[in-house]
Amino acid sequence: MGSRYLGRRIVQALVTILMIVLLNFVLFRMMPGSPERAITRNPSISADTKAALRAKWGLDKPVFPDQFASYVVATFQGDFGLSFKYRGQPVTEVLGSRIWPTVILFGLGEIIAIVIGMGLGAYAGWRRGGVVDYVGNGISLVLYSTPYFVLGMFLLVIFATTLGWFPTFGMLSAGAHYDSFIDQLIDFARHLALPLATVSLGLVGLYSILMRSSIIETLAEDYVQTARAKGLRDGHILRAHALPNAMLPAVTIVAIQIGYVIAGAITAEVVFNWPGIGTLTVDALSSRDYPVLQGIFLLLAVSVVIANLLADLVYGLLDPRVRA
Amino acid sequence: MHVPLRARAARVAMSALLAVGALLPAAVPAVAQEETTLRVGTTQDLDSMNPFQTALVVGFEAFALNYELLVAFDQKLGPAPGYAESWTANSAGTEYTFKIPAGKKWSDGKPATAEDARWTFQLVLDALNSEAGSLCLGYIDPDVKNAAVESVSAPDAQTLVVKLSRKSDRILQTYVPILPKHIWESKDATTICDDKFDPPIVGSGPFQAQEWQTGQNVRFEANPNWTQSKLAPTEVILTFFETEDTMAQALRNNELDYAQGVLSDQFNQLKGQPNIATTAGEANGFTELGFNTYGTGTGKTIAGGGPSTKALLDPLFRDAVGYAIDKPLLVERVLGGYGVPGTTQVPPVQTRWHKEPATVREFNIDTAKQKLDAAGYRLDGQNRRLDKEGKPIVLDLVFPDSDSTYPTSAEFIKEWWGQLGIAINPSQYDSDTLIDLMLPPEAGDYKADYDLFIWGWGGSADPNALLEIFTCDQIGNSSDSLWCNEEYDRLFEEQNIAPTYEERKALMDQAQDLMYTEAPYHILYYDAALHAWRTDKFTGWANQPENGTPLFGYGPWGYLQLRLVGDEPTPGPSAPGAASPGASAPPGNGGQSTGSSNNTLLIVGGLGLLALVVVAGAVLVRRRSVRTEEE
Numbered sequence: 001m002g003s004r005y006l007g008r009r010i011v012q013a014l015v016t017i018l019m020i021v022l023l024n025f026v027l028f029r030m031m032p033g034s035p036e037r038a039i040t041r042n043p044s045i046s047a048d049t050k051a052a053l054r055a056k057w058g059l060d061k062p063v064f065p066d067q068f069a070s071y072v073v074a075t076f077q078g079d080f081g082l083s084f085k086y087r088g089q090p091v092t093e094v095l096g097s098r099i100w101p102t103v104i105l106f107g108l109g110e111i112i113a114i115v116i117g118m119g120l121g122a123y124a125g126w127r128r129g130g131v132v133d134y135v136g137n138g139i140s141l142v143l144y145s146t147p148y149f150v151l152g153m154f155l156l157v158i159f160a161t162t163l164g165w166f167p168t169f170g171m172l173s174a175g176a177h178y179d180s181f182i183d184q185l186i187d188f189a190r191h192l193a194l195p196l197a198t199v200s201l202g203l204v205g206l207y208s209i210l211m212r213s214s215i216i217e218t219l220a221e222d223y224v225q226t227a228r229a230k231g232l233r234d235g236h237i238l239r240a241h242a243l244p245n246a247m248l249p250a251v252t253i254v255a256i257q258i259g260y261v262i263a264g265a266i267t268a269e270v271v272f273n274w275p276g277i278g279t280l281t282v283d284a285l286s287s288r289d290y291p292v293l294q295g296i297f298l299l300l301a302v303s304v305v306i307a308n309l310l311a312d313l314v315y316g317l318l319d320p321r322v323r324a
Numbered sequence: 325m326h327v328p329l330r331a332r333a334a335r336v337a338m339s340a341l342l343a344v345g346a347l348l349p350a351a352v353p354a355v356a357q358e359e360t361t362l363r364v365g366t367t368q369d370l371d372s373m374n375p376f377q378t379a380l381v382v383g384f385e386a387f388a389l390n391y392e393l394l395v396a397f398d399q400k401l402g403p404a405p406g407y408a409e410s411w412t413a414n415s416a417g418t419e420y421t422f423k424i425p426a427g428k429k430w431s432d433g434k435p436a437t438a439e440d441a442r443w444t445f446q447l448v449l450d451a452l453n454s455e456a457g458s459l460c461l462g463y464i465d466p467d468v469k470n471a472a473v474e475s476v477s478a479p480d481a482q483t484l485v486v487k488l489s490r491k492s493d494r495i496l497q498t499y500v501p502i503l504p505k506h507i508w509e510s511k512d513a514t515t516i517c518d519d520k521f522d523p524p525i526v527g528s529g530p531f532q533a534q535e536w537q538t539g540q541n542v543r544f545e546a547n548p549n550w551t552q553s554k555l556a557p558t559e560v561i562l563t564f565f566e567t568e569d570t571m572a573q574a575l576r577n578n579e580l581d582y583a584q585g586v587l588s589d590q591f592n593q594l595k596g597q598p599n600i601a602t603t604a605g606e607a608n609g610f611t612e613l614g615f616n617t618y619g620t621g622t623g624k625t626i627a628g629g630g631p632s633t634k635a636l637l638d639p640l641f642r643d644a645v646g647y648a649i650d651k652p653l654l655v656e657r658v659l660g661g662y663g664v665p666g667t668t669q670v671p672p673v674q675t676r677w678h679k680e681p682a683t684v685r686e687f688n689i690d691t692a693k694q695k696l697d698a699a700g701y702r703l704d705g706q707n708r709r710l711d712k713e714g715k716p717i718v719l720d721l722v723f724p725d726s727d728s729t730y731p732t733s734a735e736f737i738k739e740w741w742g743q744l745g746i747a748i749n750p751s752q753y754d755s756d757t758l759i760d761l762m763l764p765p766e767a768g769d770y771k772a773d774y775d776l777f778i779w780g781w782g783g784s785a786d787p788n789a790l791l792e793i794f795t796c797d798q799i800g801n802s803s804d805s806l807w808c809n810e811e812y813d814r815l816f817e818e819q820n821i822a823p824t825y826e827e828r829k830a831l832m833d834q835a836q837d838l839m840y841t842e843a844p845y846h847i848l849y850y851d852a853a854l855h856a857w858r859t860d861k862f863t864g865w866a867n868q869p870e871n872g873t874p875l876f877g878y879g880p881w882g883y884l885q886l887r888l889v890g891d892e893p894t895p896g897p898s899a900p901g902a903a904s905p906g907a908s909a910p911p912g913n914g915g916q917s918t919g920s921s922n923n924t925l926l927i928v929g930g931l932g933l934l935a936l937v938v939v940a941g942a943v944l945v946r947r948r949s950v951r952t953e954e955e
Contacts, residue, residue, distance in 0.1 A: 031756075046457040086538065087372040088518065097538060153569065161573045168574040174541045175361055175561040270566040275540045279566050283369050283539060288756070 005316055013309045020301040025071050027297070028290045029063060057082060057291075080295035085287040091295040094280070099299075101171055102269070102276030105192065109199030110254070117204040118250060121211025125246075126238050128216060136208060143205030148264045152198040152271035159194060166194050169273035195272040202264060203257070210253055214246035221245070248319055255311030258304055360888060362557035362862060364875060365571045366584040369539055369564040373521040375501045376460035381782075381876060382562070384499075388879045389544055389560065390527040391501030394422065394441055394484075397785070397878035399868050401676055403496040405552070406879070407441055407528060408484065417491035417823055422484040429549040430504045432526045438478035443505040445476040445486070451513035460517035463784070467498040470788060470820055491823035499785050502528065530880050531560045539564060556862060556886040575600065575856055582857040584876050588660030591854040599860040604662045605853040605873035606673040609782035609790075611729070612666070612845040613649065613737065614805045615642055618764055618772050620844075621796065621808035626764065629771025632719065635701060635711040636775060642843040643685075644695035648740040650687040655849050657736070658729045662854055666847030668836035669794065670787045673850070675869050676825070677787045679833040681840045689743050696744060709745035718747040719775035722762070724755035730778045733848060748776070766800025777804060780851070785878050787832065791816055794839055807844035862886045 054060045058081075061067055074081065080091035120140070124133040143151070160168040167173065171191050178184040218224060219242060227237045269278030277296060284292040368382040375387035396406035408422035428436040448468045451459035459465040471494040475487045486495055504526050511519060523533040523542070530552075531544035544560040563580070565571040572590040574580045576597060586594065594600050616631040618624065635641045651665035664672060672678045701709055701717070708716040721737070723730035734750040741748055753761065762777065763770035783790045792798060795816050796808035815835040822828035839845065855873045857865055864887045868877035875882045 046462070048456040049458055049462065052456065085369075085371050087374065087377045087520070089520065089538075094538060156570070156573060161577050164577065168577045168579050169565065169570050170540065170563070174363065174563055175543045175559055271570060273540075273563075273565055273567075273570050275537070280539060282566055287369075287371075 006313065009309055009312045013305050016305050017302055020298065020305070021072065021075055024075075024294055024298050024301075025068060028294050031288075031290060056088070057084075075298070080298070081291040083289055083292050085284065085289040085292065091291050094292055095277075095295050095299065098275060098277050098280045101274060102278065105195055105269070105274060105276060106199060108192075109196055109203060110257075112196070112200040113203030113207055114254065116200070117207025118211045118247075120204070121208035122215050122238065122243060122246065124208065125212040125215030125219070126234075126242070128219075133212070137212065140205040140208040140212075143201050144209060145205075146202070147267065148198055148202050149267040149271050151202055152195070152268050155194050155198055156271060167191050171275055195268055195274050198268045198271070199264065202268070206253075206257070207250070211246060211250055214249050215242055218242045218246045244318065248315065251311055251314050251318065255307045258307040359861075360557055361559040361561060362582070362883070362886065363561045363563065363580045364582045364584070365563045365565050365574060365580045366876075367565050367568055367571060370536065370542060370562070373523065373525070373533060373536055373542075374460070374517070374519060375503075375521075376464055377517060379461055379463065382564070385876055386533065386542060386562065387501050389529050389531040389883070390525045390533055391503065391529045392527075393499060393879060394445075394502060395496045395498070397497075397868070397881060399866065399870065399881060401674075401785075401869050401878055404881075407436075407502045411496070413493070417493070418488045420486045420488070420495050422486070424482050424484060426482055428528065428551075430506075430526050430528055431532045431547045431549055432504075433549065434504065434506055434526075435481070436504070436528050437481040438484040439481065440505045441484045441502050442476045442478040443509065444500060444503045445473065447503075447508075447511075447513055447516065448500060449473065449476070454513060456514075459513055464500055466788065467494070467500060467786060470786070471495040471498050472821070490821055492821070493824055494786070497786060504528075530555055530883060531557075553884050555884070556864070556888050556891070557883070560883070572856070575858065578858065578860075580858070581861055582855070582875055584853075584855055584873075586854050586856055588662050588854065591662065591856065592660075594856045599858050600856055601859050601865065602854070602856040603867060603873055605855060605867060606664060606671060606871045607782070607851045607853040608671055608673050608784075609780060610666050610669070610671055610847045610850050611727075611733070611778065611780040612847050613733075614777045614779065614845045615843075616762075616772060616774050616776070616806060617642075617808075617844050618799075618806040620806075621810065626771050626773075629765075629773040631772075632775050633711045633715065633717055634713065635717055636719075638699065639842045640699035641696070641701060642846075643841070644692050644699055644701070645741060645744065645746065646685045646843055646846050647688050647692035647695065648744055649685075649737060649846055649848070650740065651848060653687070654733055654736060658732050659849060659851065662852035663849045664852075666849045668840050669781075669790050669845065669847065670832065670836055671783065671790075671850045673869065673872055674783070674787050675871065677829065677832055679836040681837055689740065692744055703745050707745050708747070716747070717745075718749065720773075721748050721750045721776040721778070722758060722774045723750070723752055723778040724758050725752050726755050727780070733778055762804055764800055764806055772806060778848070779804065788820065791819070791832065791835055794844060805844035807842070809838070809842060812838050812842075859889075861889060863889050 051060070058067060058070060061070075071081075078092065080095070082088045083091055083094050086094055117140075120132075120136050124130075124136045127133055156168060159165050167190060172184070172187055173191075176187060178187070215238075224237060224241055227241050232240075266278035266281055268274070269276045270282055273279065277299070280292065281296050283289070284296065366382050366385075368380050370378070370382050370386060371380055372378045372383060373386060373390075375383070375391065378384065378387070392407040394407050395411065396404045398404035407424065409425045411420055411422045413420050422438070422441070424436070424438045424441065430436045430440075445468065448459055448465050451457075452465055452469055472488040472490045472492045473486055473495060474489045477485045477487075479485060488495065507526050508516065523536050525532045525534075528547070528549075530547055530550050532547055534543050534545050536542045541561055541563040544562070546555045546558045563574075565574075568585065568587045568590060571580065571583050572586050572594060575583045575586075575594065591602060591604070595602050615636045617637050618626060618630045620637045631637065655661065655663045655665055667681055667684060668679060670678045672680075696709060700712055704710050704716065711717050719741075721734055723734060731750065731752060734748075738748040738750060758777075760770065762772060762774055764772040781790060781793065793802045794805065794807055794809075795803070795813050796810075797813075799806050799808060812835060815831050815838065819828050819831035819835060822831055853873050853876070855875070857874065859865070864885045865874040866882065866885045867873055868881045873882075874885075
């Protein structure tokens with residue numbers, strides 16, 4: 001039973017990815033302007049040079065079937081083509097150096113937000129009407145409604161420019177020489193602090209609000225009343241009975257959130273000049289680097305699909321009913 | 325054992341606080357950068373380290389640090405010793421002999437000779453003579469072509485002889501980086517385009533790139549074999565910013581020493597800050613209001629396209645409406661006061677070449693009305709200005725979405741010209757779509773379907789590129805006014821082959837006057853280059869040229885003027901230029917390379933994150949099983 005559920009989910013995910021690969025091709029060929037304008041830039045360039053560049057990027061052949069076929073084959077071989085902007089650097093190389101900074105920033109941000117946000121939400125909902133509920137809910141609403149770049153700029157001006165506690169930009173002090181790996185790690189952590197705080201705070205609000213309402217809903221359930229009647233301790237009822245059920249909608253939201261996190265990534269990374277996928281997207285957009293954008297789009301779409309697949313699996317783990 | 329939720333939350337909060345506390349050695353940064361590092365910020369992101377493959381100002385800045393030009397630019401943009409220390413011309417002015425200093429070395433210690441310069445110029449000549457006709461992106465080779473270089477030879481290690489096909493002094497202003505032959509000799513004019521020029525770079529410029537972290541920064545180290553002057557910075561770090569806001573904050577926070585291109589409101593805020601100096605230099609470019617004059621000089625028309633009225637082809641009409649553009653007000657309102665009202669196509673920052681027209685059109689709606697009436701463009705009963713065919717003049721004004729000042733300027737012009745009875749319909753486009761809309765049939769299947777446009781141009785070291793866009797040849801290529809004037813073409817050709825500066829300047833003056841009078845463009849303004857820098861580490865900041873900026877000028881001149889605070893030169897024999905060889909610090913990189921250790925850090929970070937997820941998963945699963953046992 002379980003394996004059939006798993007199999008069905010994986011097949012669905014694979015079909016979605018295939019559709020994304022196809023859509024990716026069509027989408028970036030519908031963009032305005034001709035690609036060689038992005039490659040050459042120089043209006044006075046000779047026709048021969050233009051032709052040579054078109055050939056290098058495979059634009060000299062017809063879109064269907066030649067360009068399409070080579071795109072599909074190359075994509076499944078992990079070859080996303082050559083960057084326009086970085087003058088023919090492979091897209092995989094360009095993307096490669098930018099993935100980890102984003103994974104670390106948003107991975108840690110998500111984990112912190114999940115722990116704090118859900119913890120806060122659960123406690124606020126459990127002690128509904130209490131001080132934590134009032135204050136926590138108020139703060140959560142403010143954080144939830146504040147865009148990342150506003151939050152980021154606010155933190156930057158206070159903690160970097162005014163107080164001077166943290167650096168303003170980047171992932172490491174540019175050109176710094178480190179005596180030891182620990183020094184480097186501390187430098188990295190100091191650079192990470194403000195972007196991470198921005199991302200986590202941005203997400204804490206959402207998770208807390210969600211968890212709070214989910215817990216309040218669960219508290220009205222019969223099994224919680226029963227547990228109380230049985231004389232179980234309060235904390236135990238929350239952890240063992242209310243939380244696991246309240247977690248179900250939260251898991252879905254976290255997974256769906258991955259897509260939105262990427263959108264937030266762009267602004268948070270841009271504020272702190274964090275060298276991740278977000279800043280790369282902005283650069284690629286402004287320089288019309290379609291191959292890089294195509295690579296980013298595919299990467300993001302596939303991550304959302306995978307996140308949703310994982311959510312489905314975790315959901316199955318948390319709630320045996322969905323496995324049926 | 326169950327720990328109460330509140331106690332556990334307190335414990336988590338405490339450890340989080342401790343962790344944050346550990347990151348806060350506020351007064352002393354965790355990692356000291358070199359005291360002599362010059363940290364430069366820009367909002368451009370380097371596209372290529374290959375000098376022939378960059379299209380950006382930051383790319384030119386990078387290669388001008390890595391490599392020397394044969395002849396450098398001094399503060400007034402005149403010729404100064406570069407790769408060659410001196411030069412002479414034959415009496416006919418058709419052959420130049422350059423002296424390369426004896427004992428000159430590349431940054432790797434190999435001898436730098438005339439042969440390297442010969443090889444580099446030959447590479448460009450080969451490209452010019454090839455079928456493609458240009459070298460890679462084609463930004464460097466026009467200088468060699470316009471300098472009329474016919475052949476280059478290196479009779480000995482210290483002598484480079486350049487033969488020209490006509491008398492010309494433009495070989496002294498060619499923006500060609502001299503490359504080390506021993507590194508690049510296996511490449512030709514085609515294969516060199518595919519090379520990424522991965523650092524560390526070997527060059528003869530004052531600083532060589534050691535690492536390039538794409539999208540983040542480039543780190544340069546002082547050339548250990550630079551003997552021309554004392555280099556105050558031992559290291560230059562060029563950081564690429566996504567936003568001007570963060571860059572300005574970084575400058576205030578003393579994480580940068582120089583910020584190129586801040587916005588006007590940030591500029592105003594930075595002005596009053598301690599230890600910060602600013603300059604509103606003039607940019608080498610302009611923003612124009614252009615007319616679609618397709619058919620001028622050729623009589624051609626486009627079915628279903630082209631200008632909506634023949635009035636646009638009439639210089640009297642274009643001249644008259646020029647009086648209804650209040651350029652000083654645009655500078656004030658649109659640029660926040662940072663800019664200069666525009667006149668001719670060669671910006672005033674080109675001090676050697678700019679020519680101010682004898683009479684400048686002063687804003688006056690009444691003058692504009694009178695001139696329109698006199699030229700035969702009358703008002704009808706509904707106060708609409710009619711063209712000579714009796715049709716009300718209604719003009720489509722197009723502009724790209726790349727600059728927020730364009731729509732604002734468009735609204736002002738709409739209002740002023742409305743007072744003349746001329747209606748304007750402004751619309752904004754994506755720049756690629758706009759190019760397709762504006763191209764004429766000469767470029768393919770296009771219709772040049774617009775009347776007016778607002779857009780901008782940026783120039784090169786030589787003003788040729790900004791002059792060329794008005795030639796008839798450029799219709800279907802870079803010309804967007806589609807203007808064609810035989811007299812202008814003649815002046816352009818003649819100035820391009822003029823043998824001396826004086827003769828060229830005289831012809832270029834005429835070309836500027838003609839463009840201003842005929843007005844295919846009304847140059848609205850020359851934008852300002854707003855730069856800011858710290859004064860507490862380096863001193864000696866000087867603009868190149870005087871109305872320009874300290875850095876991002878022409879070659880490394882601005883970098884060479886810098887001195888450490890407290891280390892200013894005393895008048896006398898120790899002044900710049902007399903510094904002892906090897907005065908700058910050696911480029912030893914003091915341990916591990918930051919590039920590779922970055923990757924290690926990322927991998928360790930990634931693995932740590934993965935471990936965290938696995939542990940979290942394990943805890944979750946374990947909690948489930950414990951719960952099951954309990955119930």
